[in-house]
Amino acid sequence: MTEALQFATTGEAKHWLEDKTASILAPVHAQAKRLRDDMNAAIEGVADVSKMLLDNSNREIERRNMKVYNRARALNKLSHLFLDRLKKLDAPEEISYDTLSKYAQEIQKTFLVIDIDIKNWFPRISPFFIMDRRRFQALYERSKQAYSTLNDFLTNEYVKTKTLEEAFQLLNELQNIQEQLVTLGEEKQKIKDERLPIEKEIVELEQKIGELKNSGPIDELNLVNSEIDVLTGELKNSIRHLQKPFVKMQALATSGGGGGVTPDELSKVNQYLENPFDALTAEASGYPLLREVLEKLQNLIAQDKLKLKSEKARKAEQSINEILKSDSLAKIQVRSMELATRRNQLSCSSTMDEVKRCLTVFQTQADQLKARKTSIETHEAVKENAYNEAVNKINNLKRSIERDVYSSIEMKIQIL
Numbered sequence: 001m002t003e004a005l006q007f008a009t010t011g012e013a014k015h016w017l018e019d020k021t022a023s024i025l026a027p028v029h030a031q032a033k034r035l036r037d038d039m040n041a042a043i044e045g046v047a048d049v050s051k052m053l054l055d056n057s058n059r060e061i062e063r064r065n066m067k068v069y070n071r072a073r074a075l076n077k078l079s080h081l082f083l084d085r086l087k088k089l090d091a092p093e094e095i096s097y098d099t100l101s102k103y104a105q106e107i108q109k110t111f112l113v114i115d116i117d118i119k120n121w122f123p124r125i126s127p128f129f130i131m132d133r134r135r136f137q138a139l140y141e142r143s144k145q146a147y148s149t150l151n152d153f154l155t156n157e158y159v160k161t162k163t164l165e166e167a168f169q170l171l172n173e174l175q176n177i178q179e180q181l182v183t184l185g186e187e188k189q190k191i192k193d194e195r196l197p198i199e200k201e202i203v204e205l206e207q208k209i210g211e212l213k214n215s216g217p218i219d220e221l222n223l224v225n226s227e228i229d230v231l232t233g234e235l236k237n238s239i240r241h242l243q244k245p246f247v248k249m250q251a252l253a254t255s256g257g258g259g260g261v262t263p264d265e266l267s268k269v270n271q272y273l274e275n276p277f278d279a280l281t282a283e284a285s286g287y288p289l290l291r292e293v294l295e296k297l298q299n300l301i302a303q304d305k306l307k308l309k310s311e312k313a314r315k316a317e318q319s320i321n322e323i324l325k326s327d328s329l330a331k332i333q334v335r336s337m338e339l340a341t342r343r344n345q346l347s348c349s350s351t352m353d354e355v356k357r358c359l360t361v362f363q364t365q366a367d368q369l370k371a372r373k374t375s376i377e378t379h380e381a382v383k384e385n386a387y388n389e390a391v392n393k394i395n396n397l398k399r400s401i402e403r404d405v406y407s408s409i410e411m412k413i414q415i416l
Contacts (some may be wrong), residue, residue: 004402006413010178012173013415017405021164026411028161032095035150039107040091042143047086049136053079056132071125075132076120085110096169097162101154107147114140167404174397174415176392184387191380198373205366214360217352224343231339232277234333238323239276241315242297246273248306249297265293280333281340287333294320 053075060072089106092099118140122133138304212218218392244267253261261269268289283289288345300306308316314358322328346352398415405413 006220006416007415010171010415011173013401013413014168016413017167017171020409020411024162025161028158029095030144031153032100032158033080035146035153036095036100036103039103039143039146039150039303042085042139042146043089043091043107045139046136046143047083049139050079050082050086053129053132053136054083056129060128068128070160073126074121075125075129075304079116079119083115085113097154100150100158104151104154111144111147139182151209161408163404164408167401167408170397170401170404172184174394174401177394181287181387181390181394182388184383188380188383188387189382191376195373195376195380198369198376202366202373204367205362209359209362209366210413212355212362215351217346217355218359221343221346221352224339224346227342228277228336228339231332231336234281235276235329235336237321238328238332239272241312241319242294243273244312245297245301245308246308248308249293249300252300252305254278261293265289265296269293277336277340280329280335280396283333285328287329291324296356298324311368 005016007016054207057072057076057079060068061076070198089103089110092103126134213222249261249268250266253266268279271282272290280287280290298317301308301320306313399416402413405411
């Protein structure tokens, strides 16, 4: 099995292929240029004679000879059409099978329409302008012969080198995309160089934020709040059997069922239901308002005005007695008030104000940097996708070139 010729760069492969195929492509391209020029010259000849038909018909129209007038107008209109169509035929400057083939296809379409117009209109113009029409048809037939020669060349000779020519076109495209890949790589690195310092700065700011939150007054406040949470749990557990009676007591007082509960006491009941810690710390030592509420609650239970189930009533009575007689909430209240005082001192200290100010500044800076980082990452992703697409296209082009070269000259090559 023959080993493939390897080329380190696209330029090397292109130079090798140019040397290898110069004797094949050069004569074909030379002939293609000659036939293009011949075809272009023939079309210009038809355009010139069409201009002659236009001028001569204009003169006859101006003479107002009624025998010739209508036919002169028909020829005038027809020559205008010929010129308009022929102007649209643009011979390619760069010669390739594709450009020349497209040129030939446009010529064929134009000539088909002109043939129809000649067949339909020249007999109607007879017997006038006979010399002009013959001259036009002579030059037109020459242009059709030039087209036939061009088309035969494209079909029988040029098509044989089409694949080879495509290989050169793909090589040029490959070089362009490889240049784009270099540019994209540089842009990617530039974006990365912009992103990395921002990421480092974000990490540093987050470390500062973490240090402020995990030490000093904020850390102390967090510890106090944790203790408050624990104490709140203990307090809720201590008054858990009073929840239902409190709710029924509120409903009874609100509906005018009696019990002698004042609005202030109702408000305090609601506070004990929602936030017992704050309710207890807001009371004077010995929680006198809670005692008043509990005494009234005890009377309501005794009178069965709350309609509690016996078990719930028994447990509520037990809890009330523990609080009123055994002073079961005394230690919890002392500890709660200590923690509430400590919490207020920490929250209102000048040190805490400074820490919060620093946190706000650092967090704002971090948020701004994160937004900028997101924008950069979006841009980076676009470049990364474009880079990957270019890499894939380069690989596909290399394989296509290798196949085209083998198909044309039966030699295996590999572009690394």
